[in-house]
Amino acid sequence: MTIQQAMGKADTLIEALQWIRQFRGKFTVIKLGGSLMENEIAMLHLLVDAIFMETVGMRPVIVHGGGNAISKAMSDAGIQPKFVQGRRYTDEAALEIVKKVLAHDICTTLVRQISEIGGAAKPLSLMTGTNVLYGKKLSLNDTAGHPIDLGCVGEVVHVDTSPILEACLNGLIPVIPSMAVTEDGRVLNVNADTAATAVARQLKAAKLVFVTDVNGVRTDPNNPDSMIESVTLQKANELLASGAICGGMIPKIQSCLETLANGVEKIHIINGQLRHSLLLEIFTTQGVGTEITSV
Secondary structure, rough: OOOOHHHHHHHHHHHHHHHHHOOOEEEEEEEEOOHHHOOOHHHHHHHHHHHHHHHHHOEEEEEOHHHHHHHHHHHHHHOOOOOOOOOEOOOHHHHHHHHHHHHHHHHHHHHHHHHOOOOOOOEEHHHOOOEEEEEOOOEOOOOOOOOEOOEEEEEEEEEEHHHHHHHHHHHOOOOOOOEEOOOOOEEEEEEEEHHHHHHHHHHOOOOEEEEOOOOOOEEOOOHHHHEOEEEEHHHHHHHHOOOOOOOOOHHHHHHHHHHHHOOOEEEEEHHHHHHOOOHHHHHOOOOOOOOEEOO
8 A cells, every 4th residue: 555545545534533523422323125135245335334333433223124035035935925005015924924034034134244244233123022113003095095904014103212222332233123013012014214214213313324226316216317415305395296206215205304303413315235335425525325404
């Protein structure tokens, strides 16, 4: 390495210093999910980023889904996946698969991988007896106003933040699968985006980061160059009303706006396939995705 290269690395660390100091001791909720979780190399870099964040005094909290893995496991079991208004219909047979894939397979794998690359993590799930998500059955209506049966599908109404804080204070990265438990002990399948927003709201997180397989909010879903680097709450509402934001990005942005209104400072949408995208978004001035703020 030349002196010039070494000095360049030092400049990068100095640039990151202001952000490290600003977010030290504050929560950053990281939502992982989608097809990204099948990309082993991308996941490795993301977990390294989370370890770096914890090492410099931030408090990363991982909330994950696993839709593709669940669909595959259901197909392997001879169960045809069914979706209603974008949500997975979950009967008792499907729920057992959801529990195994999320709380056992994916959650324990993430914790193990974090340990293997030098960090430390703690699973907060049903399987470990430290569930932190509590919810109720989700109620939706069809276009005629009639109730829709989604089976064992729910929404988060309360987050027990004490185990999350305890894990962070002990230098551990909490890993939370997107399942909730009702007051009477029933297990519910929960959308991972809404689970992450609930965790971020109740932790009053400084940041909520949606790690996806697109580079951010686009005015044209098929054109990566149409990504918007920064969006205010007002601008996001205008984009929704105009139809510029469409498809699967609509519920994500709606969740973002609700979360901003409940105390979370900033929300980021980034492409996890970009190496070290978490660090680049949080610790550089320019960033690599879309930042959503209240003003």
